[in-house]
Amino acid sequence: MTDRSDRKPLCPVEHDQCEYLSELVELRQQVSQLAELVHTDTLTGLNNFRFFIQALEQELERTRRTGYSTALVMMDLDHFKQVNDQWGHEVGNKALVLAAQLIRAGVRKMDIPCRYGGEEFAIILPSTDLRQSIQVAERIREMLENSPLFIQDAQEINLTASFGIELFRFGDSSDAKQLVRKADQLLYEAKASGRNQVCFGTQEQDASAAAVSEEEKDTLFSLFGGQQADEE
């Protein structure tokens, strides 16, 4: 038989301290589970509105710091009241879960899909330009259009959604609230134009914005034009 007398105990603290430590670890796990619950929408498993607001503020701050634009996609299921009215609230809930699954499947890991409330979703796309964000919204729109919800007796419900996209760029003076408002306005434009479509706001830096005014040219000439002449 081996002599175990010189072996170190498994836990390098007194027995009661060891118990205390494992309780502490358990408590920490519970706290982090609770924190996750606080930020999760119970029906869809997406991030909830509370998380959305915090995440959007953070991403706008990142844009201000790094210069990489943040895109905000607002998405709203079309004629959702009809789904509830015709098939009942439970089926309506299943439609929301399906929409959430498709959103999750259609975005990158770094993107932040959220349930904004009711049948409206918000997707934050960090470090994303307008072209890329339109691609993402179009992808989700098509996936939803082509993924009917199957219910009892082999019946299916076709779902569609409308989208509004607004971009937050480096140097923008607007804030999170204004960004949401703009994206929401575009979403309602998409609704008004027939639904099942994507409307977007800020164009890629257009020629007029990038152009240098005559006044600016004069200033630049007086600053650098003379210098160039001297150097030549």
Ligand SMILES: Nc1nc2c(ncn2[C@@H]2O[C@H](COP(=O)(O)OP(=O)(O)OP(=O)(O)O)[C@@H](O)[C@H]2O)c(=O)[nH]1
């Ligand atoms: N099943 C279910 N329905 C919800 C939930 N939250 C909101 N709704 C329903 O979503 C419906 C939204 O209806 P409306 O705001 O009239 O919009 P809509 O019918 O989608 O019409 P448009 O947005 O104009 O295309 C209402 O019937 C709400 O009761 C939910 O958590 N579960």
